[in-house]
Amino acid sequence: MNDIILSTQNGEPVASSREVAKRFGKEHKNVMQAVANLVAENSAAKSMFHPATFENRGKKYPMYLMNRDGFALLAMGFTGKEAVTWKLKYIEAFNQMEKQLAAQRKDQQAVQDENIQRAIDQVIAARKRLDEQTAFLDKRREARDKSKALYLRVKALCSQTKAGYSEDCDIVRTMETVVRSSQDFLNSAVDQLTIVAKGYPAYLALMNDILSDAIEKKE
Structure with missing residues (x-):
């Protein structure tokens, strides 16, 4: 789980397309295109991916933030032994983050x-x-x-x-x-x-x- 970096968006854990590309050995531009294709093919996928930006050397570049469903939909096309390992790590990371958020909401309530x-x-x-x-x-x-x-x-x-x-x-x-x-x-x-x-x-x-x-x- 320590290898995975998640953040939150709209009260739920999300992973960045940049980190996903890095972990699965993909070019970020290819992951971005894959997300764009998913959103274009199915309107239901729009709620799973949130356009965002990241900064590199003073310049901002586009990326996506995806929730658990978005990650599952995207990673479905990733194959190989390493891909399975990272899928499992992401699933565990999402589980842990969701537990933490649920505990925080309970305390706030x-x-x-x-x-x-x-x-x-x-x-x-x-x-x-x-x-x-x-x-x-x-x-x-x-x-x-x-x-x-x-x-x-x-x-x-x-x-x-x-x-x-x-x-x-x-x-x-x-x-x-x-x-x-x-x-x-x-x-x-x-x-x-x-x-x-x-x-x-x-x-x-x-x-x-x-x-x-x-x-x-x-x-």
Whole structure:
């Protein structure tokens, strides 16, 4: 496998026509022509070969990058004992590279899932806090309105009644500010969840459930 040089293209391992020509003892121009013939003969082969370039002494020259299927299609016409040896080496190299890429994708998926779950938890917490503070604000508004009604009914106000109404007004004003801040925090949390969950429909659906009135609030 150490003899084989692979790279990645569109998330899959690919071999260069230049390296393939070198390993199988072919002229690169002949390998390029063979690839061109395959692509011309069958449109399905186009997705297996990607035009690219390489640099030599400051100049750029054309080459192809081919995936596993492209290599198999091309190498099918290579014969001889050495050809079989290199075919086996390339097959092993593709197998190892695909395993590595699969492991990397799995790790990346795990990190992405963790980030999304963290963002979801933040939205749930922000929604819960907003609901609690809104409920408290509603209660204080009700208390303020009762104090105001008493203030208007009683002509000769005692200092205690007036002080209670003033205190309720102060609490309502404070809680209105707190609720606005909590709403801004919830909006920010939703924005963050939208960013990290982009491309993950299941998580976006969960976000919609979180923000709906039917959500069961997290204990």
